[in-house]
Every structure is written in C-alpha cells, then in structure tokens.
Amino acid sequence: MATLSRTLRHMTQQPWKAAVGGLLAGSLALAAGSALAAEGDYPAKPVELIVPWSPGGGSDTLMRVVSNHAEPYLGQPMPVINMPGVSGTIGLKELSQRDADGYSVGQLHEGLLVANHTGLTPLNWDDFAPVAALTASPQYLTVNADSPWQTFGEFVDYAKQHPGEIRVGVTLGGIPHLHAAMIEDTEDLSFRYVGFEGTGARIRALVGGHIDAAIGDIASSGEFVKNGDLRFLAVGSQERQDETPDVPTFAELGYDQLSLNIIRGIIAPKGTPQARIDTLAEDLKALSEDPDFVSGVANAGAKVHYMGPEAYADYLETTDATVERLAGKLAK
Numbered sequence: 578m579a580t581l582s583r584t585l586r587h588m589t590q591q592p593w594k595a596a597v598g599g600l601l602a603g604s605l606a607l608a609a610g611s612a613l614a615a616e617g618d619y620p621a622k623p624v625e626l627i628v629p630w631s632p633g634g635g636s637d638t639l640m641r642v643v644s645n646h647a648e649p650y651l652g653q654p655m656p657v658i659n660m661p662g663v664s665g666t667i668g669l670k671e672l673s674q675r676d677a678d679g680y681s682v683g684q685l686h687e688g689l690l691v692a693n694h695t696g697l698t699p700l701n702w703d704d705f706a707p708v709a710a711l712t713a714s715p716q717y718l719t720v721n722a723d724s725p726w727q728t729f730g731e732f733v734d735y736a737k738q739h740p741g742e743i744r745v746g747v748t749l750g751g752i753p754h755l756h757a758a759m760i761e762d763t764e765d766l767s768f769r770y771v772g773f774e775g776t777g778a779r780i781r782a783l784v785g786g787h788i789d790a791a792i793g794d795i796a797s798s799g800e801f802v803k804n805g806d807l808r809f810l811a812v813g814s815q816e817r818q819d820e821t822p823d824v825p826t827f828a829e830l831g832y833d834q835l836s837l838n839i840i841r842g843i844i845a846p847k848g849t850p851q852a853r854i855d856t857l858a859e860d861l862k863a864l865s866e867d868p869d870f871v872s873g874v875a876n877a878g879a880k881v882h883y884m885g886p887e888a889y890a891d892y893l894e895t896t897d898a899t900v901e902r903l904a905g906k907l908a909k
Contacts, residue, residue, distance in 0.1 A: 619679060619852075619853050619856055620651055620652065620653045620679065620680065620853075620856075621653070622653060622680060623653050623654040623655065623656055623680070624651060624653060624654075624655050624679065624680055624681070624682060624857070625655075625656060625658050625680065625681050625682070626640060626643070626644060626655050626656065626657050626658065626682055626683065626684065626843070627658050627660055627668045627669075627671060627672050627681065627682070627683040627684070628640045628657050628658065628659050628660070628668065628683070628684045629660050629661060629662075629665040629666065629667060629668025629669050629672075629683065629684065630659070630661050630665055630668075630684075631659060631661040632659050634775075635714065635776070635796065635839070635877075635878075635879075636665075636684055636686065636841060637657070637659060638877045639711075639712050639714075639841055639874065639877050639879055640657055640684050640841070641657055642870065642873040642874055642877055643655065643711060643843075643861075643864070643870075644656060644657045645873070646864055646867060646869060646870040646873065647860075647861075647864055650860040650861070650863050650864045650867075651857075651860050655682075663692075663697065663698070664688060664692050664697055664750070664751065665686075665688050665689060665692065666689070666692050666697060666698040666700065668683060669683055669685070669689060669698075669700055669705075670698070670700060672705070672844070672846060673700060673704055673705065673846060673847070674846075675846050676846070677706075677845070677846040677847065677848035677849040677850075678849065678850075678853075679845065679849050679850065679853035679854075679856075679857065681845070681846060682708060682843050682844065682845045682857070683705070683843070683844050683845075684841060684842070684843065684844075685702065685705070685707075685841070685842050685843070685844045685893075686752065686839050686840060686841045686842070687752050687755065687839060687840065687896055687900070688751060688752050689701065689702060690702060690893070690896060690897050690900045691750060691751060691752060691754070691755050691900055691907060692750070693900075694897075694900050694901050694904040694907070695750045695904060695907050695908050696908070697750065701897065702844070702893040702894075702897060703893075703894075703897075704847060705844040705845060705846065705847055706844060706845045706846065706847055706848070706849050706854055706886075707842065707844055707886050707889040707890045707893060708842070708843040708844055708845055708854055708857050708858055708861065708886060708889070709842055709843050709857070709858045709861045709862065709883060709884060709885055709886065709889060710840050710841070710842035710843075710882055710883065710884035710888075710889045710892065711841060711842055711843065711861060711864075711865060711881065711882070711883060712840070712841045712874055712879045712880065712881060712882055713814070713838045713839070713840050713841075713879060713880050713881075713882035714794050714795075714796070714838060714839040714841070714878065714879040714880075715794065715795075715812050715813055715814035715818055715837070715838050715880070716753075716756055716792050716793070716794055716812070716813045716837040716838060716839065717792070717793050717794060717795075717798065717809040717810070717811065717812045717813070717821075717824065717837075718732070718760065718790060718792065718809070718810045718811050719780075719783065719790065719791050719792065719793035719798050719802075719807050719808070719809055719810070720732070720783070720789065720790045720807065720808050720810060721783055721784070721786055721789065721806070721807060721808070722805055722806055722807055722808045723786070724789060724790075724808070726808075726810060727808075728810060729810045729811040729825070729827070729830055730830070732790070732810055733764050733766070736764070736766040736767075736768070737764065737766065740766070740767040741767045741768070741769050742769065743768050743769065743789045743790060744768075744769050744770075744771050744787075744788040744789045744790070745757050745768040745769070745770055745771065745788065745789065745790045745791065746770075746771050746772075746773055746779035746780075746782055746783060746788040746790070746791040747770055747771070747772065747773070747779065747791070747792065748772065748773060748774065748775065748776075748779070749770065749772035750907055750908070752792075752839055753776070753779070753791070753792040754770065754907050755900060755903065755907060756792045756813070756837045757770070757792055758903045758906040758907055759834070759835055759837065759899070759903065760835065761906065762903060762906070763832055763834065763835060768790075771787075771788050776793070776794075776797045777797065779791045780793055780797050780798055780801065780807075783807060784801055784806045784807060792837070793807070793809075794839075794878060795818070795820050795821075795878045796877065796878025796879075797878075799820060799821075799878070802821075809821055809824045810824075811824065811825055811826065811827050811830060811835075812824050812825070812826050812827070812837075813826070813827055813835055813836055813837020813838055814826055814836075814837075814838060814880075815828060815836070817829075838882075840882060840884075840892065841879075842884070842889055843857070843861065845857070854886055855886070858885050858886050861883070862883055862885065865881050865883040
C-alpha cells in the first residue's frame with residue numbers, strides 16, 4: 578500500500594497525467610482489494626492432509642477422525658492422502674516439495690525426529706511450519722501379567738541387578754525405542770532390545786511371553802490388560818488416565834522427565850503464509866473443542882491435546898533435544 582501511495586503522489590503532481598493516475602490508482606486499489614479478499618476466502622478448495630503411514634494404523638485412524646470432522650470448521654474438505662514408506666519419511670519428503678500455499682499439510686509425530694537423528698532422513702521438524710498439535714496417545718510401560726514386577730520400582734530394581742537381561746520389544750529406531758531408551762536413561766539401566774515392525778506384533782509377543790516388556794497404549798494393550806494377560810506399570814501422561822485410574826504416572830513416581838506420549842500434529846511446507854497457518858490453527862482449535870471430535874479421538878484410544886503454532890514448535894524443539902541426546906542408544 579505504501580508503494581501505491583508513492584505512485585499516486587508522483588503522477589498527480591503533473592496535471593496532464595492526473596487522468597492516467599486516476600485510472601492506475603483504481604486498478605492498483607482493485608488488485609490490492611482482490612488479494613485481500615482472496616486471503617480472506619482461504620481455504621477456497623480442499624486442503625490435502627498427507628498421512629505418511631499406511632491405512633489402518635494409529636496415525637491414519639486419528640487423522641481420519643480429523644478429516645471426518647474438519648469440513649464444518651475449515652469450510653472445505655480435508656481429504657487424507659496416505660503416502661507410507663521408510664518409517665514415515667516418504668510422505669513428509671513429498672510434503673516438503675509441495676507448494677507452500679496452505680493447500681497441502683501433513684501429519685507429524687516424534688517419529689520424524691528419531692528418523693532424522695538416526696540418519697534415516699535429512700528432514701526434521703524445522704524443515705516445516707508447525708500448524709497445531711491435535712492428539713496425544715499416552716504410552717505405558719507394559720509387562721506380562723505373569724512377570725514378577727508389580728510396580729515400576731520393582732522393575733527398576735530388577736533391571737539394575739540384571740543389566741542386559743530384560744527383553745524389551747520395540748520398533749528399532751522408532752518412537753517405542755525412544756521411549757524405552759528414555760526409561761533406560763533415567764536410572765542408567767541396560768535393556769536387551771528385540772525389534773518388531775509394528776505395535777501389534779510386539780504386543781502379541783509380550784502376551785506370548787517371548788519378551789519381558791514393551792511400550793504399549795490403550796488401543797494396543799488395553800484389552801489384554803483387562804483380560805489379565807498384561808499389566809501396566811506406569812503411564813507417560815501428566816495425569817492418571819480415566820481408563821486406568823490405578824496406574825501411576827511416571828511423574829508422580831518422581832520421573833518428571835518421562836513424558837511418554839505420541840503427539841500427533843499438523844504441519845505445512847516451510848514458507849506457507851503465516852496468515853494461512855493462523856487460519857488453519859484457529860479452525861483446528863475450534864475443531865478440538867467439538868464434543869463429537871473429542872469422542873471420536875477417545876474411541877481411537879487417544880486424547881485431544883491442542884497446541885497452537887508457537888506452543889507446538891516449542892514442544893518439538895524440546896523433544897528434538899532429547900532425541901538428539903539419546904541418538905546413540907537408538908542407533909544401536
């Protein structure tokens with residue numbers, strides 16, 4: 578607008594150019610107004626949500642809950658586009674190459690941070706523009722019900738006395754591996770890791786007694802706990818969960834640093850206009866308060882956990898520092 582004012586002053590100082598100046602002023606003002614109107618109309622078409630994981634998994638399930646409830650708030654559909662491969666990095670690479678126009682966003686969780694620091698991808702969270710965190714899936718230290726450990730304290734004592742003996746099932750180089758390494762790090766423990774491709778496989782191995790412990794959650798392990806096959810020793814949320822009121826948090830046991838959650842959020846290509854980031858964030862905040870959305874997330878075994886762009890960026894930066902510090906454990 579400053580450029581427009583300078584142009585008009587110059588042209589109207591010469592009377593013979595006044596008419597031309599008036600026409601130009603009208604054209605520039607119309608163009609500026611059209612640009613503002615276009616920004617105000619965002620989004621004017623569907624916003625694609627790239628989920629870098631296969632259909633049916635935890636991320637896909639939760640992002641489809643987002644997709645199914647988003648349109649009344651965005652004013653446009655938010656279709657899920659699955660792009661699985663290489664621990665979630667293929668879809669995020671595609672997202673990084675999309676136009677930064679606000680019409681392509683993606684789903685992120687801590688897996689990208691782990692993949693970056695273990696050398697799987699050069700991409701990291703700060704190669705994108707954080708929009709909002711939406712859900713949290715509290716993670717539990719889970720053991721077979723026939724194990725001798727009734728409490729986390731007993732588990733720690735045994736691990737100290739028997740270094741390298743406890744077989745912990747993880748996805749090697751993935752989020753479960755990170756969470757197990759965080760537990761290891763708190764008391765200078767040493768586990769024997771057994772790798773599994775997915776959550777279902779390692780939980781079935783735990784039920785069968787092929788491993789001694791695993792990182793689980795309500796969706797993967799809750800029914801086995803109810804049936805008496807498995808036992809939750811502690812949960813990584815800040816407060817006890819309604820579904821498991823008798824299971825203590827790591828924080829209340831004195832381990833404030835053990836915040837074990839999978840936080841799933843929305844990111845956009847770097848360079849996406851801030852106004853569009855803010856619009857999406859506000860729409861998603863309104864979505865996060867929708868009772869039907871909250872219920873849908875709960876039915877998928879997670880909790881609504883909204884963070885706006887700045888808070889989400891702070892969370893990712895802090896978590897990234899933890900992952901970087903433990904990268905040596907994750908690569909072994």
